Amino acid sequence: MEPFTKLTANALPVARPNVDTDQLLPARYLQKPRSAPFGDFLFRDLRFNADGSEKPDFVLNKPFYRDAKIVVAEENFACGSSREHAVWALYDYGVRAVIAPSLGDIFSSNAAKNGLLTIILPAPVVAGMIEALQAEPDLEVAVDLEAQTVSLPNGPAHLFEIDPYRKRLLLEGLDELGFTLTQLPAIEAFEKTYAG
Amino acid sequence: MAQTLFDKIWNEHVILDREDGQTLLYVDSHFLQDGSAPAFEMLRQRGVKPRVPERAFGTPDHYVPTDSRDLASIKDPEKRAMADALREDTAAAGIEFFGLNDPRQGIIHVVAPEQGMSRPGMLIVCGDSHTSTHGALGSLAFGIGASEVAHVLATQTLWQRKPRTMHVTLNGALHPGVTAKDIILALIAKISAAGATGYAVEYAGPAIDALSVEGRMTVCNMTIEAGGRAGMIAPDEATFAYLKGRPFAPTGADWDKAVAAWRALKSDPDAVFDREVVMDVGAIAPMVTWGNSPEEALPITGRLPQPADAATPEKREAMQRTMNYMGLQPGMALGDITIDRVFIGSCTNGRLEDLQSAAEVVRGRKVAAGVEAWVVPGSGPVKAEAEALGLDRVFKDAGFQWREAGCSMCLATNGDSLAAGQRSASTTNRNFVGRQGPGSRTHLMSPAMAAAAAVTGRLTDVRDLLGSR
Numbered sequence: 268m269e270p271f272t273k274l275t276a277n278a279l280p281v282a283r284p285n286v287d288t289d290q291l292l293p294a295r296y297l298q299k300p301r302s303a304p305f306g307d308f309l310f311r312d313l314r315f316n317a318d319g320s321e322k323p324d325f326v327l328n329k330p331f332y333r334d335a336k337i338v339v340a341e342e343n344f345a346c347g348s349s350r351e352h353a354v355w356a357l358y359d360y361g362v363r364a365v366i367a368p369s370l371g372d373i374f375s376s377n378a379a380k381n382g383l384l385t386i387i388l389p390a391p392v393v394a395g396m397i398e399a400l401q402a403e404p405d406l407e408v409a410v411d412l413e414a415q416t417v418s419l420p421n422g423p424a425h426l427f428e429i430d431p432y433r434k435r436l437l438l439e440g441l442d443e444l445g446f447t448l449t450q451l452p453a454i455e456a457f458e459k460t461y462a463g
Numbered sequence: 464m465a466q467t468l469f470d471k472i473w474n475e476h477v478i479l480d481r482e483d484g485q486t487l488l489y490v491d492s493h494f495l496q497d498g499s500a501p502a503f504e505m506l507r508q509r510g511v512k513p514r515v516p517e518r519a520f521g522t523p524d525h526y527v528p529t530d531s532r533d534l535a536s537i538k539d540p541e542k543r544a545m546a547d548a549l550r551e552d553t554a555a556a557g558i559e560f561f562g563l564n565d566p567r568q569g570i571i572h573v574v575a576p577e578q579g580m581s582r583p584g585m586l587i588v589c590g591d592s593h594t595s596t597h598g599a600l601g602s603l604a605f606g607i608g609a610s611e612v613a614h615v616l617a618t619q620t621l622w623q624r625k626p627r628t629m630h631v632t633l634n635g636a637l638h639p640g641v642t643a644k645d646i647i648l649a650l651i652a653k654i655s656a657a658g659a660t661g662y663a664v665e666y667a668g669p670a671i672d673a674l675s676v677e678g679r680m681t682v683c684n685m686t687i688e689a690g691g692r693a694g695m696i697a698p699d700e701a702t703f704a705y706l707k708g709r710p711f712a713p714t715g716a717d718w719d720k721a722v723a724a725w726r727a728l729k730s731d732p733d734a735v736f737d738r739e740v741v742m743d744v745g746a747i748a749p750m751v752t753w754g755n756s757p758e759e760a761l762p763i764t765g766r767l768p769q770p771a772d773a774a775t776p777e778k779r780e781a782m783q784r785t786m787n788y789m790g791l792q793p794g795m796a797l798g799d800i801t802i803d804r805v806f807i808g809s810c811t812n813g814r815l816e817d818l819q820s821a822a823e824v825v826r827g828r829k830v831a832a833g834v835e836a837w838v839v840p841g842s843g844p845v846k847a848e849a850e851a852l853g854l855d856r857v858f859k860d861a862g863f864q865w866r867e868a869g870c871s872m873c874l875a876t877n878g879d880s881l882a883a884g885q886r887s888a889s890t891t892n893r894n895f896v897g898r899q900g901p902g903s904r905t906h907l908m909s910p911a912m913a914a915a916a917a918v919t920g921r922l923t924d925v926r927d928l929l930g931s932r
C-alpha cells in the first residue's frame with residue numbers, strides 16, 4: 268500500500284448529501300475482480316448514460332474536475348453498504364482523500380486499509396470549500412496528514428482529527444494483517460481461557 | 464461501574480487494548496456470503512489460510528437465481544462464478560456451507576438466526592452491512608469490508624475503536640396495521656440517515672418487549688440505514704424461546720447454563736449512554752418512503768414535501784432532483800402513487816412473520832391489473848414453513864409469483880431487477896438511486912403495506928383494507 272503524507276491537488280465538489288455507496292459503485296460491478304478498472308465504474312450511473320456516453324452535467328465530467336485527487340462532499344458521504352469496491356473505485360480513479368462533515372462508518376474503515384484518507388471537517392467549513400471549488404474549479408486543496416490540516420490557497424489551515432491508528436496505517440502504508448499476525452501469541456493466550 | 468449491554472459484550476471479547484485507542488477483539492462467529500470472494504482472494508495472495516474455520520459459516524444469497532435452484536441456470540459467467548466461489552472457498556478451508564441445493568440455504572441474515580447460530584453475547588461479523596440484524600438476539604454484530612473479512616479469516620480477530628452508545632427507548636403500543644418496519648422507518652425519519660453514525664444502538668422499552676424476535680430483527684437490520692455501527696436488543700424470555708431447539712443452539716445442561724449467563728446480558732439500570740432517543744410508537748402510522756434516502760419516509764396519510772419550502776437553495780435543488788428521478792410531483796398525496804412491481808422479501812422482511820402479515824392482506828384478493836408481484840422467502844426453511852401453512856397458495860391464488868430464497872430484487876445483483884422507470888413497493892431496506900436496477904424507483908414499506916399496494920395498484924393505507932373486511 269502506498270503511504271500517504273501530503274497532497275496538493277484539484278478537488279471535486281460533490282454538493283449533495285447522502286451520496287451512498289450504490290452511487291459510488293453500482294452493485295452490478297461487485298462481481299468484478301480487484302484487477303478490473305474500478306476507476307471507470309466510479310459514479311458510473313451519474314457519470315454516463317446507458318449507451319456509455321458522458322452526462323455533460325455531472326460534475327466529474329467538467330474539465331477542471333477530471334483529474335481531481337480529492338473529493339469534498341456534503342454530509343453522510345458513502346453511507347450504505349460495506350462494499351470495499353466503493354473505495355477501490357475512488358482510489359483507482361486517482362482520489363487519495365475524501366473530505367466531508369460525516370461519512371459512512373464502514374466506508375471510512377475500508378478506506379484506511381486501502382490508502383485513502385478520510386477527513387471529517389465541520390459542515391460550514393466543508394460548505395465553504397464546496398462553494399469555493401464551484402466558483403474556482405482549478406483551486407488546489409492542500410492536505411497534510413502529518414500536521415492534520417486542510418487548506419485552500421491563501422486560506423486558513425483547518426485542523427482535523429484522525430484516529431491515531433488510521434493515521435499510522437496511512438503514513439506508513441502499513442499492512443494491518445501483517446501486524447496482527449505478530450500478535451498471535453496474545454490471540455492464542457486469549458483463546459486458551461475463552462469460554463465463548 | 465454501571466455497564467451497558469454493549470460494554471458487557473465488548474469487554475468479554477477484548478484481547479488487547481493498544482495505546483492508540485484500538486482494541487483487538489475476538490470474533491465468535493464469522494458469516495460469509497457469495498460476496499466474500501475478494502477476501503478469499505486477498506488471503507490466497509498472501510498465502511494465508513483461514514485460522515479457525517469452525518467459527519465461520521457461509522451460504523450464497525446475493526447471486527443465486529430465485530426461479531430455480533440450478534446454479535447452471537445463471538447465464539452470466541461472472542455471477543455464476545461469484546455464487547460458486549463461496550462453495551469452493553469454504554470447501555478448501557473446511558468451513559460449514561449451505562449450498563444452493565441445501566434446503567437450509569437462504570439470505571445469511573435470515574439463515575444464521577434461524578439455525579440458532581446467532582446467540583446472545585456473541586461477537587458476530589460478516590462482510591455485509593446488514594449484519595446488524597443479529598443484534599436482535601442480544602449479540603454485538605456488525606458489517607465489515609473485504610480487507611477486514613480477510614483479516615478475520617486469517618486471525619479470528621478484528622481491530623476496532625469503541626463506538627459511542629445510543630439508547631433508543633420505544634414507548635407505547637403499535638396500532639393494528641403498524642409493524643416493526645414502520646418503527647424503524649419512523650425512527651430514521653426522525654434522527655436522519657446519519658443520526659446513528661458512530662454509535663452502537665441499543666433498543667429498549669415496552670414496544671421492543673412486545674415485538675417478536677423476528678420484528679426485532681427488522682428493527683436491528685435497518686440500524687445501518689441510520690448510519691449505526693450495530694443495533695442490539697437485550698435478550699429476554701422471547702429470545703430464549705426463539706432459540707430453544709434450533710439446530711445450532713446448545714442443548715441439555717449446556718442450554719441451562721447458557722440461559723443463566725444470557726440473563727445477565729442487559730444494560731445496568733444506571734448505565735449511561737452517549738445519546739438517548741425516546742419515541743412513542745403509538746403515534747406511528749404505516750410509513751412509506753418517497754425519495755432516495757431511507758430518511759425520506761412519511762406516514763402513508765401524508766403528502767410529498769414542497770421543494771419551495773426547503774431550508775436552503777441546495778436542499779430545494781436536491782429535493783427537486785429526487786422528485787424528478789422518482790417521477791413524482793411536489794405536494795402529491797402518497798396514496799396517489801401507482802406502482803408497477805411489488806417485492807416481498809429480503810433480510811429486512813423475508814421471514815415467516817413477514818409473509819404471514821402480507822398474506823393476511825392478500826387473502827381473498829387479487830393482484831391489481833398491470834402489477835407484477837413477487838414473494839421471495841428469506842430462506843429455504845421460511846419457504847417450507849410458509850408452504851406448510853398454505854401461504855404459497857394464498858399468494859399464488861392472488862397472482863403473486865412464489866419464488867426460491869435469496870436476496871433477489873433487494874440489490875438486483877442476481878439479475879432480478881426492475882426495468883428503468885419502473886416503480887416498486889418493496890419490503891427491502893434501501894431506496895437508493897438504481898438500487899433495484901438502473902433507473903429503478905423504490906418505495907420502502909412493511910410487508911402488509913406492500914401487500915396492500917399489490918392488490919390496489921397504488922400506495923395504500925393497509926388499515927383501510929384490514930378494516931374493510
Ligand code: SF4
Nearest residue numbers: 593809810870873874
Ligand atoms: S437481502 Fe438485500 S440487504 Fe439483505 S443481505 Fe441481501 S442484498 Fe443485502
